Amino acid sequence: MAAADLDAVVAFEYANCRYIAGLRPLWAPNFMVRQAVVSVRGSDDVVVFVHQDDAPHRRATMTWVPPERIRAFPTGVVSETAPASALQPIADALTELGCHGGRVGVDIATVTVLRRLEQLLDGYTIVDANAPLNGSRLVKAPTEVALLEDASVIVDLAMATAEQAVQPGVRECDVLAEVMKVFYTHNAEVPQCNLIVCSGPNTAPMQRFAGDRMIRPGDLVFVDIGACFNGIFSEATRTFACVAPDNDTQREIYRTVYDIHRATIDSLRPGALATDVQAAALKHYADSPFYGRMQEMIIAHGIGVGYAEPPFIAPPGRGTPDLVLEPGMVLAVVPTIIVPGVSGGGGVRLEDVVVVTDGDPNVLTRHPYSAALLAR
Numbered sequence: 001m002a003a004a005d006l007d008a009v010v011a012f013e014y015a016n017c018r019y020i021a022g023l024r025p026l027w028a029p030n031f032m033v034r035q036a037v038v039s040v041r042g043s044d045d046v047v048v049f050v051h052q053d054d055a056p057h058r059r060a061t062m063t064w065v066p067p068e069r070i071r072a073f074p075t076g077v078v079s080e081t082a083p084a085s086a087l088q089p090i091a092d093a094l095t096e097l098g099c100h101g102g103r104v105g106v107d108i109a110t111v112t113v114l115r116r117l118e119q120l121l122d123g124y125t126i127v128d129a130n131a132p133l134n135g136s137r138l139v140k141a142p143t144e145v146a147l148l149e150d151a152s153v154i155v156d157l158a159m160a161t162a163e164q165a166v167q168p169g170v171r172e173c174d175v176l177a178e179v180m181k182v183f184y185t186h187n188a189e190v191p192q193c194n195l196i197v198c199s200g201p202n203t204a205p206m207q208r209f210a211g212d213r214m215i216r217p218g219d220l221v222f223v224d225i226g227a228c229f230n231g232i233f234s235e236a237t238r239t240f241a242c243v244a245p246d247n248d249t250q251r252e253i254y255r256t257v258y259d260i261h262r263a264t265i266d267s268l269r270p271g272a273l274a275t276d277v278q279a280a281a282l283k284h285y286a287d288s289p290f291y292g293r294m295q296e297m298i299i300a301h302g303i304g305v306g307y308a309e310p311p312f313i314a315p316p317g318r319g320t321p322d323l324v325l326e327p328g329m330v331l332a333v334v335p336t337i338i339v340p341g342v343s344g345g346g347g348v349r350l351e352d353v354v355v356v357t358d359g360d361p362n363v364l365t366r367h368p369y370s371a372a373l374l375a376r
Contacts, residue, residue, distance in 0.1 A: 001041040004132035007102030015306035047093035105129025139328040151234035152364035158182040159367040176210035192226030203347025217243040218344040236365040237351035254373035259284035274323040282316035295336040
């Protein structure tokens with residue numbers, strides 16, 4: 001907080017609440033404000049707000065936080081009709097922790113909650129806490145890396161199950177059902193996001209969910225999966241062929257993505273810049289027949305207590321934030337090329353979770369790539 005000139009933080013976002021206080025959230029994507037953690041500069045003490053019906057369980061099980069510091073989240077605060085006084089417990093927590101004014105960082109909130117906080121916190125200046133909170137999470141602690149390793153083993157198990165499930169006549173949603181069974185039998189908290197299984201023409205343009213299309217011989221099948229285990233997310237993507245491919249274009253797309261993928265991973269070394277990572281990816285992309293077909297959003301992103309978190313590295317040729325890689329940073333490398341009009345589908349993505357170390361990059365997700373699609 002001192003580096004960001006913050007006197008306190010009021011965190012609502014799932015990953016930040018977990019990072020600050022070890023709070024396992026009650027996942028509910030339609031609720032932006034469902035829990036909160038209040039912390040102040042110079043103190044390890046926190047006040048944790050949870051769903052009112054969840055408070056007794058959390059007081060009994062969150063042994064690292066004094067029970068009296070775990071409180072019921074103010075009822076109705078997300079309603080546009082709620083008065084500012086509904087958030088009084090948060091103001092009281094700031095005072096209790098020794099903060100009586102100054103700069104308070106808030107990470108995410110509804111417009112109503114933000115306005116109510118501004119009304120309530122007289123003498124405070126509310127500022128955006130996302131940059132300092134994201135920055136504090138860039139380099140993972142050894143315990144986080146260990147949890148990532150465990151989570152990645154489960155993702156690999158699920159990917160092996162998905163590959164076995166890819167057969168003619170099996171639907172995309174059937175493949176995802178097998179993945180979810182593996183995840184939840186290994187105590188997943190929540191899937192990473194809208195997990196993707198798409199096949200054939202659904203790979204280009206890419207369908208970002210699992211539909212009910214039956215997989216056919218000659219299809220590419222694109223499986224992008226991940227979940228949260230013990231508070232840490234891991235994920236991976238593989239593209240499989242249903243039955244041995246006889247399509248040279250599919251194999252060429254796959255080999256191009258594979259070469260980009262491996263070069264990008266190899267570039268993840270201490271001192272490398274985000275632009276160096278882009279340059280490594282460009283080596284195998286610029287002269288390929290598929291130049292211009294890479295997805296535009298990212299080629300790598302951070303992962304940890306958040307399923308997709310900074311740093312975000314854009315594909316070659318696009319502006320990307322300044323970044324110097326350090327040991328302990330963890331990135332999901334995810335090159336994707338989408339080529340329309342290819343029989344059996346022309347969309348290929350590969351993705352692995354990689355730890356930056358003092359030496360070679362440590363790839364945590366290790367399910368094999370497709371030998372059939374790499375064959376020349």
